[in-house]
Amino acid sequence: MTRDEVRATVLRVLGDIAPEADLASLKPDVALREQLDLDSMDVLNFVVGLHAALGVEIPEADYPKFATLDGGVEYLTGRHAADARR
Amino acid sequence: MPILGADMTAGTLVAWRKQPGDAVKRGDIIAEVETDKGLIDVEVFVSGVLEKILVAPGATVPTGAVLAVIREEGEAPGVAPPAAVPAAPPARLRISPTAKRLAEELGVDPATVRGTGPDGAITREDVERAAARPAVAPPAAPLAEADRMARMRQTIGAAMARSKREIPHYYLATTIDMHRAMAWLAEANLRRPVTERLLYGVLLLKAVALALREVPELNAVWRGGQVVRSEAVHLGVALSLRGGGLVAPALHDADRQSLGDLMRSFRDLVQRARTGGLRSSELSDPTITVTSLGDQGVDSVFGIVYPPQVAIVGFGRVAERPWSVDGTIVSRPVVTATLAADHRVSDGHRGSRFLAAVDRLLHEPARL
Numbered sequence: 001m002t003r004d005e006v007r008a009t010v011l012r013v014l015g016d017i018a019p020e021a022d023l024a025s026l027k028p029d030v031a032l033r034e035q036l037d038l039d040s041m042d043v044l045n046f047v048v049g050l051h052a053a054l055g056v057e058i059p060e061a062d063y064p065k066f067a068t069l070d071g072g073v074e075y076l077t078g079r080h081a082a083d084a085r086r
Numbered sequence: 087m088p089i090l091g092a093d094m095t096a097g098t099l100v101a102w103r104k105q106p107g108d109a110v111k112r113g114d115i116i117a118e119v120e121t122d123k124g125l126i127d128v129e130v131f132v133s134g135v136l137e138k139i140l141v142a143p144g145a146t147v148p149t150g151a152v153l154a155v156i157r158e159e160g161e162a163p164g165v166a167p168p169a170a171v172p173a174a175p176p177a178r179l180r181i182s183p184t185a186k187r188l189a190e191e192l193g194v195d196p197a198t199v200r201g202t203g204p205d206g207a208i209t210r211e212d213v214e215r216a217a218a219r220p221a222v223a224p225p226a227a228p229l230a231e232a233d234r235m236a237r238m239r240q241t242i243g244a245a246m247a248r249s250k251r252e253i254p255h256y257y258l259a260t261t262i263d264m265h266r267a268m269a270w271l272a273e274a275n276l277r278r279p280v281t282e283r284l285l286y287g288v289l290l291l292k293a294v295a296l297a298l299r300e301v302p303e304l305n306a307v308w309r310g311g312q313v314v315r316s317e318a319v320h321l322g323v324a325l326s327l328r329g330g331g332l333v334a335p336a337l338h339d340a341d342r343q344s345l346g347d348l349m350r351s352f353r354d355l356v357q358r359a360r361t362g363g364l365r366s367s368e369l370s371d372p373t374i375t376v377t378s379l380g381d382q383g384v385d386s387v388f389g390i391v392y393p394p395q396v397a398i399v400g401f402g403r404v405a406e407r408p409w410s411v412d413g414t415i416v417s418r419p420v421v422t423a424t425l426a427a428d429h430r431v432s433d434g435h436r437g438s439r440f441l442a443a444v445d446r447l448l449h450e451p452a453r454l
Binding site: 018019020037038039040041044045047048051057058059060061 | 272275276279280281283285286287326328329352353356380381
């Protein structure tokens with residue numbers, strides 16, 4: 001899966017959680033929780049949604065790594081590639 | 087038309103899910119109504135056969151109005167008194183002579199006014215409030231989002247103003263060391279698949295539910311001028327909605343659910359609060375409310391009691407703070423728990439016992 005495909009998936013999952021948000025204007029390097037007013041339940045649903053879409057199980061300890069859109073795409077692209085090699 | 091929260095006065099019947107002749111049992115969803123809290127699924131409280139529908143889709147009726155007649159099991163058709171869905175209207179209108187005269191002057195139908203006096207009697211104030219409210223027109227289409235938001239703000243305002251006017255609040259706060267709870271949670275979540283993961287909020291909810299067994303007078307509602315303690319713990323959970331506003335539907339029997347079950351119920355409740363499909367019982371029967379503003383980054387929140395309840399528990403964020411342990415300052419995750427409660431029902435002494443119990447329970451997370 002390419003970086004762009006991962007990014008599109010992340011945005012789709014975010015769109016389910018924050019349907020009113022204008023995702024096109026999302027700043028890629030600013031915390032998602034701040035920009036989208038996500039609470040802990042939203043974050044959990046985000047992780048569950050990513051797991052369903054990409055098959056990647058994200059441990060709680062790694063949550064800080066996808067605080068921003070860029071960080072999340074980076075992390076997930078790496079994880080996805082690593083899982084595919086296994 | 088069920089009362090789905092303090093100061094709800096009317097609702098619009100949107101659709102019937104059952105038809106005359108259908109068998110219904112307690113808990114079945116029989117209809118959908120539109121309120122400022124969105125589309126709500128109305129449950130039946132008796133088992134039997136739906137005999138007659140009295141309110142057509144699209145009609146707006148006051149709370150307490152009979153929506154349909156259900157023939158209960160074992161009843162002969164047409165013989166028994168009609169069972170209201172879900173609650174019977176008051177048999178007789180209680181209204182003082184001066185309030186009645188005022189109602190006539192202002193052109194208010196007393197049957198549409200909800201009484202707040204003794205035994206639900208209608209007071210002059212109730213009539214004035216009803217007169218100030220815009221007349222209920224039958225909206226054919228579901229409310230526009232902006233209208234719903236405006237109405238929700240009005241409803242919240244009315245309920246909170248009533249609370250501040252009528253309930254003599256007292257407030258308590260305590261700071262709780264969460265290191266055991268958070269460490270236990272991190273460990274438990276390592277073993278749980280992502281869909282089964284717990285949020286720390288669920289530990290707080292369970293601790294509150296169990297602590298209420300020790301101070302049961304906080305788990306109660308006013309009914310007809312009397313305080314009625316509830317055996318069951320139905321925790322109202324204050325949930326902010328995306329785009330503004332809030333609802334506080336109940337997590338039923340929170341004290342008797344395992345943490346895993348409670349988490350599933352909680353996720354489901356949040357989902358339905360945000361997308362529609364809350365059930366009538368969830369809005370009408372909370373016995374206490376919990377509000378947690380931790381995600382907004384505040385340290386503490388002092389709630390306003392939601393009538394007819396008698397207490398509200400608040401939690402701020404869990405944050406690392408300097409904490410003294412055996413004479414040494416260490417860094418610990420701590421949370422501030424607060425209680426706002428009705429002084430007519432309990433006092434600070436009992437309230438402190440309750441917060442102390444919450445504290446103690448959170449120090450033994452494995453037993454939650």
